[in-house]
Amino acid sequence: MGSATEYNRRDLFKRAAAITVLAAGSSSLLAACAGGTGSSDNKSSSPAVGGDSKNPFGVKASDPLDVVIFKGGYGDDYAKAFEDMYKKTYSGANISHLGTQEISGKLQPRFNAGNPPDVIDNSGAQQMKLDVLAGAGQLADLTALLDAPYLDDPSKKIRDVLLPGTIEQGTIGDKMYSLNYVYTVYGLWYSAKLFKDKGWTAPKTWDEFITLCGTIKAAGVAPFAHQGKYPYYANYVILDLIGKQGGAELIKKINACEAAAWDDPAVLAGVSAFYKIMENDYLLPGTNGMTHTESQTAWCQGKAAFIPSGSWLENEMLASTPADFDMAFLPIPSLPGDKLPATAVRAGAGEPFIVPTKAKNKNGGLEFLRMMLTKEGSGKFAAAANSLTVLKGGIGADVQLKPGTKSSATAVDAAGTGTFNFTYPDLQTPFDTELQNATNELVNKRITPKEWVARGKAATAKKV
Amino acid sequence: MRHRKYPFIFGFLVVPVVLYIALVIWPYLQTFGYSLTDWSGASPEMNFIGLDNYTKLFKDSVFLGALQHNLLLLIVLPLATILLALFFAFMLNVGGRSGTGGVQGVRGSAFYKVVFFFPQVLSVAILSVLFQGVYRTDEGGLLNGVLSKIGIVDPAHPWQWLADPDFGLWCIMGVLIWSGVGFYLVLFSAAMQSIPKDIYEAALLDGAKRGTTFFKITLPLLWETIQTAWVYLAIAAMDAFALVSTMTPGAYYGGGPDHHSEIMATLLMRNFITFGKAGYACAMGVVIFFITMVLSVVSLRVTRREKIEF
Numbered sequence: 001m002g003s004a005t006e007y008n009r010r011d012l013f014k015r016a017a018a019i020t021v022l023a024a025g026s027s028s029l030l031a032a033c034a035g036g037t038g039s040s041d042n043k044s045s046s047p048a049v050g051g052d053s054k055n056p057f058g059v060k061a062s063d064p065l066d067v068v069i070f071k072g073g074y075g076d077d078y079a080k081a082f083e084d085m086y087k088k089t090y091s092g093a094n095i096s097h098l099g100t101q102e103i104s105g106k107l108q109p110r111f112n113a114g115n116p117p118d119v120i121d122n123s124g125a126q127q128m129k130l131d132v133l134a135g136a137g138q139l140a141d142l143t144a145l146l147d148a149p150y151l152d153d154p155s156k157k158i159r160d161v162l163l164p165g166t167i168e169q170g171t172i173g174d175k176m177y178s179l180n181y182v183y184t185v186y187g188l189w190y191s192a193k194l195f196k197d198k199g200w201t202a203p204k205t206w207d208e209f210i211t212l213c214g215t216i217k218a219a220g221v222a223p224f225a226h227q228g229k230y231p232y233y234a235n236y237v238i239l240d241l242i243g244k245q246g247g248a249e250l251i252k253k254i255n256a257c258e259a260a261a262w263d264d265p266a267v268l269a270g271v272s273a274f275y276k277i278m279e280n281d282y283l284l285p286g287t288n289g290m291t292h293t294e295s296q297t298a299w300c301q302g303k304a305a306f307i308p309s310g311s312w313l314e315n316e317m318l319a320s321t322p323a324d325f326d327m328a329f330l331p332i333p334s335l336p337g338d339k340l341p342a343t344a345v346r347a348g349a350g351e352p353f354i355v356p357t358k359a360k361n362k363n364g365g366l367e368f369l370r371m372m373l374t375k376e377g378s379g380k381f382a383a384a385a386n387s388l389t390v391l392k393g394g395i396g397a398d399v400q401l402k403p404g405t406k407s408s409a410t411a412v413d414a415a416g417t418g419t420f421n422f423t424y425p426d427l428q429t430p431f432d433t434e435l436q437n438a439t440n441e442l443v444n445k446r447i448t449p450k451e452w453v454a455r456g457k458a459a460t461a462k463k464v
Numbered sequence: 465m466r467h468r469k470y471p472f473i474f475g476f477l478v479v480p481v482v483l484y485i486a487l488v489i490w491p492y493l494q495t496f497g498y499s500l501t502d503w504s505g506a507s508p509e510m511n512f513i514g515l516d517n518y519t520k521l522f523k524d525s526v527f528l529g530a531l532q533h534n535l536l537l538l539i540v541l542p543l544a545t546i547l548l549a550l551f552f553a554f555m556l557n558v559g560g561r562s563g564t565g566g567v568q569g570v571r572g573s574a575f576y577k578v579v580f581f582f583p584q585v586l587s588v589a590i591l592s593v594l595f596q597g598v599y600r601t602d603e604g605g606l607l608n609g610v611l612s613k614i615g616i617v618d619p620a621h622p623w624q625w626l627a628d629p630d631f632g633l634w635c636i637m638g639v640l641i642w643s644g645v646g647f648y649l650v651l652f653s654a655a656m657q658s659i660p661k662d663i664y665e666a667a668l669l670d671g672a673k674r675g676t677t678f679f680k681i682t683l684p685l686l687w688e689t690i691q692t693a694w695v696y697l698a699i700a701a702m703d704a705f706a707l708v709s710t711m712t713p714g715a716y717y718g719g720g721p722d723h724h725s726e727i728m729a730t731l732l733m734r735n736f737i738t739f740g741k742a743g744y745a746c747a748m749g750v751v752i753f754f755i756t757m758v759l760s761v762v763s764l765r766v767t768r769r770e771k772i773e774f
Contacts, residue, residue, distance in 0.1 A: 104737050111506050125716075128506065132740030136507030228601070228627065229713040285620050286602030289627030289713065294600065430739055433715045437722045440713060444721070446629070 056148040056370075057363035062092040065364045066117035068107065070124045071099035073316045074182070074351070074385035079121065081380040085371050086364075093364065103127050111138055116356035118365035122178070123351050130178055130352060131427050131464045139177040140355040145366050146176065151374045158373055165421050166349040166390040172427060179369050180349030181381075183388040185311040185329065185408040186236045187345060192326040192403070194221075194302055202330050204342055206241070206273050209333040213282045216305045222284035224277050225304035226443070227292040231436040232425065234274075234443055236308045240332035240346050242270030243420055247339030255423045257431055257464075262457035266339075271442070271449040273335055278445050288443050300325065310350070314404035315386040327404030329411050343414045348421030349390045427464070434459035492753070498746040505742025517747035527748065530719075530726040533633055534702055537640075537727070538759070542697035544641050546690060549648035552580060554678055556649070557656045558664055577653065581646040588706040595639045596711055599625035627713050629724040636707050636725060640700065648693050655689040656682060691767045695760050702756050705729035728752050 065086065069079040076099030083095045098117075100106055104126040110116050111128070116138070122128055133139050146159040146167065159167065163183055170178040195202065198219060203209040213223035227233040243251045246266030253261035261267070277283060284304040287295050299307040300320045307313075314327055321327065334342040353372070355365035371377055378394030381387070386402055388395065388409060395401075401409065412419065425432045438455040441447040447455070499517055503510035521527055556573040570576075586594070598606040601624055608625075611617040626632045659682070667677050683690075705717075709730050714720025716738040719730040728748055736745035 108505065108737070112508055114508060126737075129738060129740055132504055132506045135740065136504045136509065138507055230715070231713075232715065281620075284602070286600070286605075286608070286622045289601030289624050291596075294602075294604075298602070433734075433738075436715045437720060440627075440721045444624070444627075 055367075057144065057366045059090060059361075059363045059367045061090040063090075063361045063364055064094040064096065065090075065119070065361055065368065066096050066359075067119050067368070068098045068100065068103070068117045069121045070103055070127070070351075071101055072124045073312045074381075074387065075099075078381045078384040081384065082368065082372055082377055085374075085377065086368055089371075090364070090367075101126065111136075111356065111358075114358050116359055118355065118359040118361045119368045120354050120356070121181075121351060122354050127352075129429050130354070131172065131429060133354070134172045134177050135464070138356055138358065140357050140359070140362055140366070142170065142176045142179060142355070142366070142369070145179070145369055148366075148370055151370060158370065161373065161392050163349070163390045163392055164417070165347070165419065169349040169421065169423060169426070170352060178352035178354045179372075179390075180352050181372060181389055182312075182349065182351040182385075183347065183390050183412075184350040185345060185347040185412055186240065186309070187332055187408075187411070188237070188306045188308055188330040189299075189313055189404065190306050190328055190330060191302065192328040192407075193324055194305065195328075196326075200305075202328070203333050206333045206335050210276050210280070210282075213277070213280065213305075217280075217282060221302065222287075222304040223282040223306060225284040225287045225290075225295045225299050225307045227290065227295045227307075227309075228288035228440070228443065229291045231439040231443070232432070233292070233308050234439050235425075235435060236310075236346065237332055238271050238274045238439065239422055241273050241335060242267050243346070243422070244332065244338045244340040244344055245270050245335050248420060250339075251420055251422065255427070257424065257428050257460045257462075259457050259460040262453055262460065267456070268449060268453050269335060269337075271452050275442065275449045278443060283443070288440075296320070306330070311387060311405060311408045314402055318386075327402075327407065329404060329408040331411055331415070340420065341415075341418050343411070343416075344418040344420060345411050345415045346421055347412055347415070347419040352426070428462075430462035430464065431459045434462060495746045495749050495753075498743055499750045501743045503743040503746070504740045505736055505745070506740055510743065513743070517744045518751075520744065521747050521751065526723050526726060527728070527731060529723055530728045530731045533725065533727050534704075534755075536633070537637065537701040537704060538698055540637055541640055541644075541701040542694050544637075545644045545648055545697055546693055548641065548645045549652055549693075550683075550686075550690070552576075552645065552649045553652035553656055554674075554682060557653055558677065558682065577650065580649050583643040584646045584650075586643065589710075591639060591643055592707055592710040595635075596626075599635055599711075601625060601627060626711055626725075627721055629721050632712050632721065632725040636704065636711065639707055639711075640704060644697065644700070648697075651689060651693060652686060655686050659685045687767070691764065694763055694767065698759050698763060699756055702752060702759075703729055705733070709733065 065083075067079065067083060069076040076097075079099070080097065083097060087093060087095060098106065101124055103120070103122055103124060107116065107120065107122075107128055111133070122130070122133075130139070146157065148158050150156040150158055150161050166180060167176055169180045170176045190202070194200075198216075198221075200212060200215065203212050216223040226237075239254070242254070246264050250261060250264055250266055253264075284295070284298060287298075287304070290298070295304075296307060296309070296313065296317050297320050298304055300317055300322065311329070314321070331343060331345040338344075353369055355362055355369065359365050372381075372389075373391050375391070375394060378389040378391040379399055381389050382395050382399045382401070386405055388405065435456055438447065438452050438459070441455075442449070442452045498510070500512060500514060501510040502513050502516075556569040556576055558569065583591075597604075600606070600608065602622055603609050603612055603619055605622070605625070608617055608622040612619045612622065617623055624631065626635050663681055663685075664677060667681055672680070704727055708719060708725055708727050709717040712718035712720055712725045714723075714726075717730040717733045719726035719734070729752070732745045732748040732752070735741040735748070
């Protein structure tokens, strides 16, 4: 009589359990590696430029449009407004809209399977890296968009109505792959009200800044906070000091990941100036381990005087900012012997929008971008997201700006042509990651400015 | 009867086995395949590059550091969790006052059981948020707040906890142990309750103390359950991704400061998603798979003992 009881039942269960546990435990890691097995055919039709000035890409009104928007600090209401604009012209289009923070999670499988959406706001912590996508041949060349007529004034081309730096920001090699739609200004932020109450004046030079920090500390306020868990905010200060000291040539070399750039004395001068904050113990206690929310909230509560950030800060902190805070912007103060003027400010296009090569309605995606670049689109964005766009003079007098945005817009005007920008955070991810690690060590005084420079130089070996 | 057995077994097994092959085995095999390519993870195109990823992997100092951190977790996490859980389970079930006739737990043991089990019902996301509040680096943090009130921590230079290079990984371990002990406590409790009371009573009559009953009776009779717990915990130690990636500093999936709390899973994700080195990341996945499998088999073999029937 053979039967199942021949086996030791308990052993059987135990083995089964062990196998299940094994499978469950490791599959979470391994399942992530399941790539697409979709078709890899390249049957993308290239857009016909110069056809009809009303419809330069030859969009078929009946083609559906698939839009994916990063729903972060700017929300996604503005994109719905754009979609309504698109529908007005192409009434037959069935638009599918997805607002999400999980850009990679939602889109990586679709890219691998060869059916990506038609237009993507590829931003946020989980953005798909542009260097990776472009390297894999997944991104449409936006040159056709640049040469298409501007909707508000068809005698101009799109490339003529973009703020300086926009095209460069989206260019990898010699092609433009992303339209960075939001004009972002980087620097230090403070409460003009706090400064007025205490009788402090915003410093112009770094020496004045360090002196003022002493005064601020004596008054019982921490002079400087930063988003320590994410060291790239501190890098805005360091790299701006370096960039202003070394000039446009140096910025270009750093962006290109050239090792020789790090031998320039401006690099050591910049980081040493920054290090004075640590030497004099001017940091908000605990700021080195804080998230952006924690540190920025402490700053809004008046526990710290200065914090580095981009101009999204005001919209991001809207809920925690006291009504009379009077947020104000300060370009990174200048060092003696700077090659760039004191008014120079890091500013440029952010929030990259992309059109995939293999999108089904690629022409519709390009047309969507063209509609964003209109006075109507730009105004809708400013109203919904409290930020400027890359369209020249894109905001009419009817749009009311908040104090921080207004203050940063003034700084951009003062800078004139003296704006600069770093592209390496978008285009040289492994290098940027390494540099962030080094900065984290620096703010904790575990390495010296000299060692920071050496690590930056070594990190250039990770050039993409 | 015999000839009817196989169709019967087959009928029951065919669906689960097919599902298992399609959803578990096949992705595993695919991963092995991808690990031999330079796949970027962002396009279906890739080239076969042989074992290049593996040779690079074992020269990558960050990966070797992450491997060490996982091994540290592998030693500390099961040991600490099982010891604590065993101690608590013993106290709650048979550790009560001796000499009162009968064997019982300490007073209020039913209440403690619920309290200890409570962390287990919290999801990892909640754990992460909760303990970021505990470990906060200014006085708003629970630990820094309390420690600076009693004068151990200088409020101008609070402790860094997760952001401290020597301390970060231990902070993560603290969370893993805190959240894990309750489950194993209940597991061991259940196993202890199946041990006949008369064995304990006989030992008590012979004048055995708590320690003796624990080591001579409870532990040997619980061995199989401990073995299972060990395997579970070892696998948890090889993962730990969710907590490390959300709680520790560092760009893209944490692991900082400066790789001091880097584990293989965070490194894998960063290479897969951020750096576009999916083939390389798959090679890491394969290494993790083999380590986990070898560990499970070894720990089940080594700890095998003569079974005691009761």
